Every structure is written in structure tokens, then in C-alpha cells.
Amino acid sequence: MTDSRLHLTRRRLLQGAATTLLATPMLNRAWAQEPTVINMLAWYGHAEPDIVAAFEAANNVKFVPKYYAGGDNMLALISQSPPGTYDLILSDAEFVQQLNAAGYIEQMDASLYPFDDFFPEFQKFPGHWTDDTLWSVMVRYGLLGVSYNTDALTREEAMSYNCFWNPKVTGKVGHFDWHLPSLGQMSLLTGNKPPFDIDEAAWSAVQEKTLSLKPQVGGYFDYGGTFSSLKNGEMLAMVGIGDWITGVLEKDGAKVASVIPEEGGIQWTESYSIGVGTSKHEIINKFITYMLGAEGQVKSIQMAAYPGLSPTKTGWKAIQAANPEEAKRSGLIEGADNDPIKLLREGRIFFRDTPKQQSLEDWNDFWSDYKSA
Numbered sequence: 001m002t003d004s005r006l007h008l009t010r011r012r013l014l015q016g017a018a019t020t021l022l023a024t025p026m027l028n029r030a031w032a033q034e035p036t037v038i039n040m041l042a043w044y045g046h047a048e049p050d051i052v053a054a055f056e057a058a059n060n061v062k063f064v065p066k067y068y069a070g071g072d073n074m075l076a077l078i079s080q081s082p083p084g085t086y087d088l089i090l091s092d093a094e095f096v097q098q099l100n101a102a103g104y105i106e107q108m109d110a111s112l113y114p115f116d117d118f119f120p121e122f123q124k125f126p127g128h129w130t131d132d133t134l135w136s137v138m139v140r141y142g143l144l145g146v147s148y149n150t151d152a153l154t155r156e157e158a159m160s161y162n163c164f165w166n167p168k169v170t171g172k173v174g175h176f177d178w179h180l181p182s183l184g185q186m187s188l189l190t191g192n193k194p195p196f197d198i199d200e201a202a203w204s205a206v207q208e209k210t211l212s213l214k215p216q217v218g219g220y221f222d223y224g225g226t227f228s229s230l231k232n233g234e235m236l237a238m239v240g241i242g243d244w245i246t247g248v249l250e251k252d253g254a255k256v257a258s259v260i261p262e263e264g265g266i267q268w269t270e271s272y273s274i275g276v277g278t279s280k281h282e283i284i285n286k287f288i289t290y291m292l293g294a295e296g297q298v299k300s301i302q303m304a305a306y307p308g309l310s311p312t313k314t315g316w317k318a319i320q321a322a323n324p325e326e327a328k329r330s331g332l333i334e335g336a337d338n339d340p341i342k343l344l345r346e347g348r349i350f351f352r353d354t355p356k357q358q359s360l361e362d363w364n365d366f367w368s369d370y371k372s373a
Contacts, residue, residue: 043305055296143260143340172235227249
């Protein structure tokens with residue numbers, strides 16, 4: 001090729017590139033635009049790629065999470081942060097009104113969310129509303145019961161919280177280190193229904209029963225420790241958890257399972273609230289709506305960090321189509337033996353709550369004393 005032809009070819013290439021750039025100025029500006037940052041306070045997993053990556057890519061946003069474990073920890077983190085630190089707050093349902101009373105969350109517009117698609121029991125969920133004012137929207141939930149190593153205990157043995165006193169698991173009973181789930185289960189065992197609204201005599205009985213478990217206990221574990229101790233057989237039974245832990249381990253081949261025992265189970269509930277001071281209402285509401293739709297609910301049910309259940313009819317249908325085996329395993333098929341709505345309607349499930357006749361500090365103080373006993 002001659003020098004003149006080479007220069008001509010290069011000139012045409014450069015001219016063509018310039019024409020393309022000039023023809024698509026909006027596209028280039030859009031790609032150059034910095035993503036909107038959404039600061040999220042949540043349990044681990046809620047801002048991980050398996051949940052938010054598709055939404056981030058489609059909407060040019062970036063979730064920046066601060067993770068916690070337990071509602072007490074969540075309240076402490078917010079109280080130590082300047083107003084407006086968190087745009088989106090995922091909390092356990094029993095703490096929503098504490099967030100509201102402290103002025104940490106904003107009123108929400110109920111008309112923006114598909115409450116008609118929720119099962120009736122969840123449409124006006126306790127603690128999420130004050131009269132007709134909405135403060136939080138349920139996105140997922142799960143059930144707490146007896147979690148156990150299937151080589152150590154049979155399903156029949158696990159069908160009562162009394163299995164934690166079984167000699168076969170002496171020294172290998174673990175606690176998820178948060179007082180509400182464990183003491184709620186001890187309250188059910190001592191006959192309290194509901195388990196969190198109990199008088200002083202019943203509270204004394206719960207404390208006595210819990211202290212009697214101490215010789216069986218091998219440890220108190222955070223989120224990661226609960227997983228590993230069950231997976232490696234260090235613990236053979238675990239108080240205060242359920243399928244949100246064992247469901248992940250089962251998929252990995254661990255010999256563990258969870259059941260709702262005869263005394264009943266406890267429902268944990270995770271909900272989205274809007275943080276006071278945010279200016280990102282439109283994109284936050286779009287994300288909440290996305291998570292309540294079919295795609296979001298399938299992601300939520302199968303969250304890599306820990307599985308959950310869907311409060312919406314659309315979510316149930318979507319997981320049945322996307323992953324029939326998971327729908328069956330988690331009971332998201334109407335009328336199945338482990339159908340969580342059926343269990344709730346049968347009176348076998350109780351919503352986790354904060355203490356009604358004692359203070360939260362009373363329960364927390366006893367938990368500290370129990371661990372050091």
C-alpha cells in the first residue's frame with residue numbers, strides 16, 4: 001500500500017469514528033454518568049450480586065451495604081450514624097416501630113406496592129402500620145424451629161424442643177447468639193402462645209428452663225459460626241435458627257435439616273423501610289417493587305446467603321416455574337405439608353416479636369447472664 005493510500009485510509013477511519021461519536025452523544029453521556037449510590041443497612045446477602053446485580057445494571061445504581069446481625073445491632077448502628085446515612089433499611093419486622101419512634105424511617109405510600117398480591121395474613125402485617133400509615137414493606141420471611149444433624153437425631157426426635165436435652169447431643173447444642181429467637185423457642189416449650197407476651201411468672205419459667213439447658217450447650221455463634229459449626233458436625237443441634245441456615249447447608253450436601261416442632265415455630269420477617277433524609281425515593285421504590293415482583297422474589301427465595309419465603313402469590317408461582325425442586329423443598333406449594341401459610345393458619349407459627357411485658361433489656365440481660373453461667 002502506498003503512503004498516500006495509507007493516509008487516506010487512516011483519515012477515513014478517523015472521520016468515521018468522529019461521525020459515530022457525534023451521532024450518539026446521549027449514549028456516551030449515559031455511559032459516563034456515575035451510578036446512583038444507594039446506601040443500604042441490612043442483614044448479610046441483601047446487597048450481594050445474586051440479588052442486586054441485574055437491577056444495578058438496568059438502572060445505573062450501586063448498592064453500598066452495611067451489614068448487621070440482629071435487631072439490637074441494627075438499632076445501635078443507626079443510632080451511631082448521622083441522619084441520612086442510610087437510604088434503604090432492611091429490618092426485622094419487630095423493630096420497625098422502634099425505628100419509627102426514633103425518627104429513623106419515613107412514611108411510605110402504600111399505593112405504590114402490590115399488597116393485593118400478598119397473602120391476606122401479610123397485607124397489613126403487625127408493626128408495619130400505625131392505623132393506615134405504612135412504615136415498612138415485607139419482602140421475605142422464614143420459619144425458626146429445631147435445626148439438627150440428621151445422623152444424630154431422627155426427625156421424630158427433632159419434633160420437640162425437648163430434643164435439645166437429648167443425651168445424644170450433650171455438649172453439642174449450639175445457640176445462634178441472639179436472645180429473641182432462642183428465648184422465644186424456650187417460651188413456646190414452656191407453653192406460652194404467643195411466646196413474647198408473657199407475665200412475670202411465665203418469664204421466670206422461661207429463664208429456669210433455659211438455664212437447665214446450659215450443660216448441653218457447646219457454644220454461641222454468629223452467622224458464619226452457625227453455618228460452619230453445623231456443617232462440620234461441631235454442633236449437632238442448634239437453638240434459634242431454621243431453614244435460613246440449614247437450607248444452604250442441605251444444598252451443599254450437609255446432613256442437616258430443620259423442622260417446625262409440635263410446640264410451634266417462630267416466623268422471622270424482613271422488611272424494607274425508607275431512611276429519613278434520603279433524596280432517592282423514586283429509585284428506592286422502584287427497587288422495592290422489583291423485589292416484590294416475580295424476578296425479585298425468585299432471587300430472594302434462592303438468596304445465596306440464606307433462603308427465604310415469599311409473601312406474595314406471584315412469588316410462589318414464579319418459584320414453582322423457575323425451580324420446582326426448591327418450591328417443594330421450601331413448601332411454597334399450596335397445601336403441602338410444609339406450606340408455611342397452612343402452618344400459620346393452623347396456629348403452629350407465631351410472629352417473632354419484642355417482649356411485651358418485660359423490656360428488651362430484661363431479656364438481653366438474662367441472655368448475657370445465661371451465656372456466662
